[in-house]
């Protein structure tokens with residue numbers, strides 16, 4: 001909320017408070033009439049005609065105020081005029097009910113606290129000044145005999161002429177009025193201060209938020225530029241890397257003549273490094289495609305079994321090199337049908353199997369299993385590898401994450417594989433998660449919805465996409 005908004009709110013609040021003051025005035029009028037009637041029932045001789053005069057005056061004035069306060073723009077002098085007239089009416093009620101001996105003297109205090117809280121800071125001092133003036137004038141006029149003194153309680157008819165009583169009552173009233181003025185004014189001032197500070201804090205927050213949004217926008221633009229840069233650079237790198245790959249392969253396969261052992265070893269190393277570079281470039285290209293929404297899918301309904309068999313076949317030689325037993329258990333064949341993009345799901349699962357091979361030491365074991373469970377097909381890849389440190393597990397699917405333990409082992413990796421896998425599985429409306437114990441092993445799970453209930457999910461998604469396109 002800005003300062004201007006706060007001021008508008010403050011204006012509305014003030015108007016509400018002024019309207020409330022009209023209601024309170026009606027209430028006080030009623031109480032005065034009722035108490036006067038009650039007291040007269042018990043023998044007090046109030047000057048009822050005078051009280052009626054005061055009350056009528058208050059009623060008439062309140063009617064005018066209720067009209068004035070219902071309008072949008074209230075001229076500033078109205079509340080102040082109200083304050084003076086209220087004090088006058090109170091003084092007249094006090095006069096007609098016994099002057100200095102009136103039971104209605106506390107009305108002065110009520111008026112001070114009420115108006116002070118209701119509108120401005122100035123109201124307090126003005127009230128105090130007007131109240132004490134009216135009160136002093138009244139008792140002086142009565143004392144001097146220029147104004148009739150009414151004696152409500154004939155038991156002590158001369159009480160109003162008793163200076164000890166006058167001093168005690170008058171002094172007490174004035175002191176209480178002063179204290180009330182200060183006390184209620186203090187509360188109002190503190191509240192105003194807090195309100196202003198809150199408004200300032202709010203404005204700072206708004207400004208900070210705007211700055212944050214601008215920075216965020218700029219970051220988005222930079223991120224977009226970075227993605228484009230990676231995409232262009234990767235594309236440009238792919239062609240020469242492919243050329244290098246095929247040249248090295250020809251040399252390695254001795255198409256250009258025999259090589260001695262040293263040459264052969266060097267060429268193989270070069271070929272492997274080049275392959276890693278191609279993998280990295282492919283990962284980077286896939287990530288930028290994902291981020292730009294260009295990772296398109298072509299879904300078909302099929303069994304996951306041939307995809308997994310092919311995957312295992314491709315990885316067999318790596319497993320053999322590391323003397324890792326890589327076992328595949330498809331469970332009950334035929335497996336239920338799932339809807340997949342063959343290449344993408346192959347890539348997604350391959351990243352998990354690659355990791356299992358990479359992060360399982362020599363002689364370890366990897367089991368790939370498939371099992372339908374309720375409305376899903378669960379694929380699990382379990383290894384006896386190094387595991388993922390517990391405190392790093394929440395970050396496993398984020399971009400560029402690599403565990404401390406595998407970095408220490410100086411294994412190769414980009415930290416992009418599982419980010420890509422996670423994205424692919426999500427696009428298949430599936431789930432991917434894992435359980436891992438450092439030093440013992442890791443099990444990754446992929447759940448793909450079976451075709452039967454997939455259709456429903458798909459229909460819903462397609463309908464939504466269609467609706468969005470038509471929008």
Ligand code: ADP
Pocket residue numbers: 351355356359383385386387388396401402403404406412413414415416417418419442
């Ligand atoms: P990388 O190219 O580093 O393998 P990934 O995104 O595929 O990137 O994996 C991210 C990180 O998750 C890995 O670097 C490794 O720390 C951890 N990780 C993934 N799979 C395994 C696993 N089977 N065993 C141990 N750590 C794993």
